[in-house]
Amino acid sequence: MSVLAENLDWGVGRKTILHDVSISVAPGETLGLVGPNGSGKSSLLRLLAGLKRPRAGLVTINGKSVVQVPRKALSREVAFVQQSAATETSVSVLDVVRLGRTPHRSALSGWSAEDEAAVTEALTRVDMLGHRAQSWQTLSGGERQRVHIARALAQSPRVMFLDEPTNHLDIHHQIEILRMVRDLDLTSVIALHDLNLAAMFCDKIVVMRSGSVFASGTPAEVLTEELLREVFRVTAEVNCITPGAGPHIRFTP
Amino acid sequence: MTAGVPDGSAVRLALLTLVSAAALAFAIAVATAIGDYTIGLGTVFLAIGNGLGLTGAELPPIEESVVWDLRLSRALVAALAGAGLALCGAILQALLRNPLAEPFVLGISAGASTGGVCVIVLGIGAGSLTLSAGAFAGAFAAFGVVALLSNGATSGPNHTILAGVAASQLFNALTSYIVTTSGNAEQARNVMFWLLGSFGGVRWPDFQLLLVVVPMGLAVCIYLARALDAFTFGDEDAAALGVPVGRIRLALFAVTAVMTATIVSMVGAIGFVGLVVPHAARYVVGPMHMRLLPACAIIGAIFMVTADIVSRVIVAQQTIPIGVVTALVGVPFFALILYRARPQT
């Protein structure tokens, strides 16, 4: 499914947070969203997922405007992994991942074999099957994040939006999760901070600055030394060692 | 757990249901048997059987009348009131994502007392309005204020709780104002005593009303149980799971308000049941609402009927306000749950 955002404007009160943002993601593509803190990555993801309405502009998924599709129908196709999700309730890992089946179940229907298969597969993919009976409260930060990704996978989505999904993960699981998202038959938009990981796993990269798109294109086109200096205020060397494998960034002191 | 195949947890659940249903029936029977004039349990069952036309036993008319006309309706009202309040507590704790939430956080008991005082002390309605009607109106007025203050329940949960606190303060102030300026302390005392809760005056029509309101509330809540689960990680997360958050919140708040206002206007603002029972139920059946809500209803019913029994036997020849008993019985019980449920860190 394709994801298209055209000229989005969004703000709170008199404050404008996103201004004239347009992006386009082709079916099956993985788009990396990078930018400094507060540049509007999370806000943009919320608009894309239809959780907030833009003041102007239009988000369409597979040609349909997200604010017009009924919530339940939308969430059968679109999953959203929040930047930080927490609860005080003592739920088990299995309970949390089962929530992912909510859009596929009617109010009183039982738990189907299909539901069970989706949950088990999702837990296996994030390497958390062995923790399924554990209380969510007792998980480490990275484990919680993996459980939330599993929940999104259990939704059996065609489109996935992930807000800094690799934040608390060890390097092995960062790479595993990103590889999995890339290799799944999904269209995905991932907000990321690690530019090298973005270069490795994303087909395209959009660089945000102060609520607008600063640059977009393939990792090699976008991640240049000038851009890093201008947007992220760091000096770095960018090398394309192996052609086709994306640029490699080495930050210099 | 796969669909249709009973496993260990399903068997355990069936067993729990059976045991708790039996416990409730037993509690209701005991509540019907005891009192100033104690009646044997066998007689109680026969009298109930006679009343339902199932048995045709010869019983002393006085005993039959005490069971059927006075005590059974009272015990059944207690059961339904307990079920309703516990249910409301579970709903609000889930919607507001706050373990301290209970039916009265929406300002409903404060509103009910203002309404009651208006009718009794100020004589609003000139005798045509009963205390109950006044309390019901007051409870709904308070709920309206909360809904307005919290922006039609579309804003965040903390906002709603703060609005409830503000509404409670407002209505408590109104009550105090009316009581102090009208100068009839005796009437005010009556209203206050009534608010602490009593099943003394309830009869069959009260039961019939609750028999409509509480099971309907339960049905709506069960129908929305999946949506309630989705609120575990907050409103936005629920929306991402396909739940129409605004509509569900409003519907559930309205159901809670109707149930609470009906119960409060009938038997007073009985505290603690709505707070403590959901926690106890979660401890037994876990946090997911498809199981939690029925469990709350049945545990709430048992708890309230038991509290009513205690309120009648603890001091000879006297009935303690039920709200006092629910707190006295509830707190140690609650302490035990808190102690046992400490996170294993």
Ligand SMILES: Nc1ncnc2c1ncn2[C@@H]1O[C@H](COP(=O)(O)OP(=O)(O)O)[C@@H](O)[C@H]1O
């Ligand atoms: N509800 C809100 N009210 C006011 N400001 C907000 C709100 N949401 C986001 N912002 C502001 O908008 C900017 C972009 O936020 P966000 O999208 O979370 O950035 P990012 O995810 O890129 O770090 C930040 O400056 C943030 O403070």
Ligand SMILES: [Mg+2]
């Ligand atoms: Mg962010």
